[in-house]
Amino acid sequence: MAGKKASTADRGPTAMHKYRGTGFEEFYADPPMTPAEAQEERENIYSLDLNFAERIQSCIQRYRARRRLGASDQIFNKYLFLGGIDSTPRMFGGNLDADLKDMTPAEKREATAIDTVHSSGGGARFYNEDDPEGWDVDFAGVVAGFCSETLPKETAWNYAHMGKAVGLIENFLTYILQHDVCPEYDANVKEALDFCQKAKVDLPLSHQALLRFPGQFNLALSELFCKDFYFFGDRDEFQRPENFSPEAVFKIAMAMTATKEQYDAVTSVLKNGTIEVIGEEECSVEIISIHRSTVESRKLTRSILLGKGHRFEPVGTIVTKPCVIEDGYDYGEDINLSDGQRDTFYLEDSILQRLKPGFKLQLCVCELNIGIKFIKQAGQVLVEWYTFLPQNLMRHYKEPVPNERPAPSAIKVDEETGKENMIGK
Numbered sequence: 001m002a003g004k005k006a007s008t009a010d011r012g013p014t015a016m017h018k019y020r021g022t023g024f025e026e027f028y029a030d031p032p033m034t035p036a037e038a039q040e041e042r043e044n045i046y047s048l049d050l051n052f053a054e055r056i057q058s059c060i061q062r063y064r065a066r067r068r069l070g071a072s073d074q075i076f077n078k079y080l081f082l083g084g085i086d087s088t089p090r091m092f093g094g095n096l097d098a099d100l101k102d103m104t105p106a107e108k109r110e111a112t113a114i115d116t117v118h119s120s121g122g123g124a125r126f127y128n129e130d131d132p133e134g135w136d137v138d139f140a141g142v143v144a145g146f147c148s149e150t151l152p153k154e155t156a157w158n159y160a161h162m163g164k165a166v167g168l169i170e171n172f173l174t175y176i177l178q179h180d181v182c183p184e185y186d187a188n189v190k191e192a193l194d195f196c197q198k199a200k201v202d203l204p205l206s207h208q209a210l211l212r213f214p215g216q217f218n219l220a221l222s223e224l225f226c227k228d229f230y231f232f233g234d235r236d237e238f239q240r241p242e243n244f245s246p247e248a249v250f251k252i253a254m255a256m257t258a259t260k261e262q263y264d265a266v267t268s269v270l271k272n273g274t275i276e277v278i279g280e281e282e283c284s285v286e287i288i289s290i291h292r293s294t295v296e297s298r299k300l301t302r303s304i305l306l307g308k309g310h311r312f313e314p315v316g317t318i319v320t321k322p323c324v325i326e327d328g329y330d331y332g333e334d335i336n337l338s339d340g341q342r343d344t345f346y347l348e349d350s351i352l353q354r355l356k357p358g359f360k361l362q363l364c365v366c367e368l369n370i371g372i373k374f375i376k377q378a379g380q381v382l383v384e385w386y387t388f389l390p391q392n393l394m395r396h397y398k399e400p401v402p403n404e405r406p407a408p409s410a411i412k413v414d415e416e417t418g419k420e421n422m423i424g425k
Contacts, residue, residue: 022068030066030178046181052137053129057117059181060085063172075165076172078150082391083142084127084135085117125394134390137182140191143169145389147199148382157207163200170196195385202356202383209354211237213378216313217253217346220246221374225277226366229376252304253315253346256297269370279367280376285320285343287359292316292352313348318355320345325360325380326388343373358384 022028033041045062046055060080069076077087117127127135147166155161173193177186214222214231215238222229223246233239247270254263269275293301298314305311322337343365347355362380367373411420 022070030175041179046179048183051129052182052185053117053127055181057085059176059179062179063175066175067171069168072164072168075151075154076168078154079142079146079169081126081395082146082150082389084391086126123399125397137185137188139173139176139185139188140195141387142389143173143192143195144385144387145392147195147203148386149388149392151199152203152207159204162203166196166199198383198385202385205354205356206359206381206383209351209359210378210381212348212351212354213238213381214375215348215351216241216244216249217315217348218375219244220249220253221368221372222366222376224250225275225368226376249312252301252312256293256301257315257317257346266370274369276369277366278369280364282362282364282379284323284325284360284362286323287318287320287355287357287361288342289319289357290316290352290355291318292349298349313350315346316349316352317344317346318352319343320361323360325362325382325386328388328390328393345373345375347375355381356384360384360386 045058080087117129146169151162151165155165170193173189173196176182176189182189219231219238219240222231223244231240250270251263251267254266258266293314293316301312301314320343321339322341324331324335324337345365360380360382361378362382363375364377364379365373366376411422413420
């Protein structure tokens with residue numbers, strides 16, 4: 001039996017009328033404020049006499065009241081968490097209709113809000129105004145950390161969900177600018193909006209590049225020179241071509257990219273069987289430059305067909321330097337990055353066209369005794385503006401509580417006699 005439709009009042013004191021949509025439609029615009037409302041925001045709610053913590057808390061609460069987040073509520077909470085804002089539901093915070101009846105709209109919003117910028121207490125997981133050490137107001141940094149680290153994991157690289165989440169953050173930041181919440185940080189908010197635009201382009205590129213690793217050239221060298229190597233790619237990832245000829249791929253790539261002397265040297269040692277792997281390491285590198293093959297070279301390479309075999313992919317190169325990819329672990333002073341070290345890797349054009357200078361790669365690299373390094377496996381492809389925020393480490397943190405249980409003892413008390421006995425070894 002169908003129940004009676006809930007009225008706006010039944011759905012909460014700050015509920016939007018259903019005919020107003022969600023607030024995220026393409027051409028949605030907030031209704032104009034009355035002069036009294038504008039004056040209230042300027043002189044009371046977002047007055048510069050109030051500190052930033054009070055203003056941003058009011059802004060978040062009022063923003064939620066003017067948008068219907070729906071399923072996006074959880075992703076918005078995770079974004080706020082990275083900024084040190086507590087969005088966990090209040091325990092025993094239910095309000096009866098009778099309690100809210102005589103409140104003003106602002107009082108109702110305050111009573112039903114879940115977003116808190118703690119002025120004291122709140123635990124170590126969130127920002128505390130009484131202990132601001134280690135915290136800075138950085139809208140751009142939080143957006144960069146959220147989009148590059150948190151968002152791909154939360155959405156499992158679902159591009160539609162990622163785009164919706166980035167649009168939500170854009171909408172919130174635009175709301176901050178429109179309502180003049182913190183004019184002293186307007187430049188930083190605009191920088192954060194720039195990161196949102198970059199995220200829409202760079203994140204899918206980095207993911208698509210990762211799915212295409214290691215490519216035919218690196219696979220060929222791994223099969224030729226790495227003992228007990230077996231490649232297995234998931235359905236959506238790079239697949240080993242049928243009738244794959246590792247030696248033919250190696251020779252053609254060298255013919256297209258190397259000098260005649262280098263090509264002759266490679267073919268000579270291939271015949272002699274003297275090529276071997278002399279080193280293998282896990283490393284993190286940053287791309288300095290990308291060198292794609294010429295249009296003529298690409299056409300020529302793609303036209304090569306070996307019998308009933310696969311078509312060859314054109315090959316280019318990237319030049320990299322060592323880097324550190326922050327992930328929350330303290331590596332101490334063991335990492336020594338050489339400023340002058342430069343490495344060149346061969347990659348298919350389908351990978352190169354999805355990479356950008358500044359992208360960071362986490363690789364397993366092998367070196368041959370002829371001076372060529374190749375990529376055996378790629379673990380991560382990260383955007384240039386990848387940022388790891390320490391707040392990520394606090395996501396599952398729990399405050400320590402006193403333990404009243406006594407510590408283990410070498411003396412055991414007999415429950416029947418009450419005598420103390422030493423526990424034997």
